Amino acid sequence: MGKTGTQAPGLHDNALARNKGSALELDWINDIQVNRSAVERRCSTLGGRRSVKKDAQAGWLLKAITCIDLTTLNGDDTAARVRRLCAKARQPVRPDLLEALGVADRQITTGAVCVYHRFVREAVEALDGTFIPVAAVSTGFPAGLSPHDTKLREIEASVADGAREIDIVVTREHVLTGNWQALYDEMSDFREACGDAHVKAILATGDLRTLRNVARASMVCMMAGADFVKTSTGKEAANATLPVSLVMLRMIRQFHERTGNIVGFKPAGGISTAKDVLAYQILMKEELGRRWLEPDLLRFGASSLLADIERQLEHHVTGRYSANNRHPMA
Numbered sequence: 001m002g003k004t005g006t007q008a009p010g011l012h013d014n015a016l017a018r019n020k021g022s023a024l025e026l027d028w029i030n031d032i033q034v035n036r037s038a039v040e041r042r043c044s045t046l047g048g049r050r051s052v053k054k055d056a057q058a059g060w061l062l063k064a065i066t067c068i069d070l071t072t073l074n075g076d077d078t079a080a081r082v083r084r085l086c087a088k089a090r091q092p093v094r095p096d097l098l099e100a101l102g103v104a105d106r107q108i109t110t111g112a113v114c115v116y117h118r119f120v121r122e123a124v125e126a127l128d129g130t131f132i133p134v135a136a137v138s139t140g141f142p143a144g145l146s147p148h149d150t151k152l153r154e155i156e157a158s159v160a161d162g163a164r165e166i167d168i169v170v171t172r173e174h175v176l177t178g179n180w181q182a183l184y185d186e187m188s189d190f191r192e193a194c195g196d197a198h199v200k201a202i203l204a205t206g207d208l209r210t211l212r213n214v215a216r217a218s219m220v221c222m223m224a225g226a227d228f229v230k231t232s233t234g235k236e237a238a239n240a241t242l243p244v245s246l247v248m249l250r251m252i253r254q255f256h257e258r259t260g261n262i263v264g265f266k267p268a269g270g271i272s273t274a275k276d277v278l279a280y281q282i283l284m285k286e287e288l289g290r291r292w293l294e295p296d297l298l299r300f301g302a303s304s305l306l307a308d309i310e311r312q313l314e315h316h317v318t319g320r321y322s323a324n325n326r327h328p329m330a
């Protein structure tokens, strides 16, 4: 990867075709196996085999910024907080740092801003004039236990308010009981309700008990047309991890090999350091290739990651770390 980042194109501004999905292939789902110790071994060697330093690291971190779904999903969210978040999404790095990094001419923004349905309109207004899409968490986020029709209406309302991306949560019970038909039907309905908005399927992997369930749920959601598979809501006891991500990436690869469809990946929840993000980028590159490092195929769902990335970039430029309280938002 080169030294510089690029402006996040947003999913709609990229020529990439959407995932058309496929029929529900139950034989294929039932055949999926996961060897947990092999997965853990692969992840534990990741950091040792490759590290990204200095200018190259600054380039990777700038690219990571363009992949962040800058998120606020709290009970005490307010319109003012959402507007501040949008201002940060427009200008995620201080201009003097961008100047020093030689990328002042690039309009670096985050990949999206992610909010509850209640704040979609505020976010759309605050991002007016940019390419930054608003992502809404819908379908009874985070538990996903509202009635099915209510979830569909919520998606439609978010799209009507201007959300261009919808993060849905799956019904965990369908996965835990192996009811793949119900999961497929639910996901297909969500996809249809999204219309032109891209849909990310949140599996809430921390609730799914086994890596095999994670693999099978990923595959069923992709068959039903999910444009992205996303690990977590950020509210489960266990959120994004490298082993869970590896399993999901292998499913994305298998789905691509078998159907030709390209699906993106969004690790989310608990990703708060530049070091974390570099590990995910390396995993993506090794498992799926460079193409999956772009914001139309990789997003980091994160509320506090940007602050650490900015600190690392500042250190790269000045040799000093600033205090965390200089980066109060994100």
Ligand SMILES: O=C[C@H](O)COP(=O)(O)O
Residues within 6 Å of the ligand: 071, 073, 114, 232, 233, 234, 235, 268, 269, 270, 271, 301, 302, 303, 304, 305
């Ligand atoms: O989808 C995004 C997550 O909710 C963000 O989680 P986080 O607050 O742990 O970064």
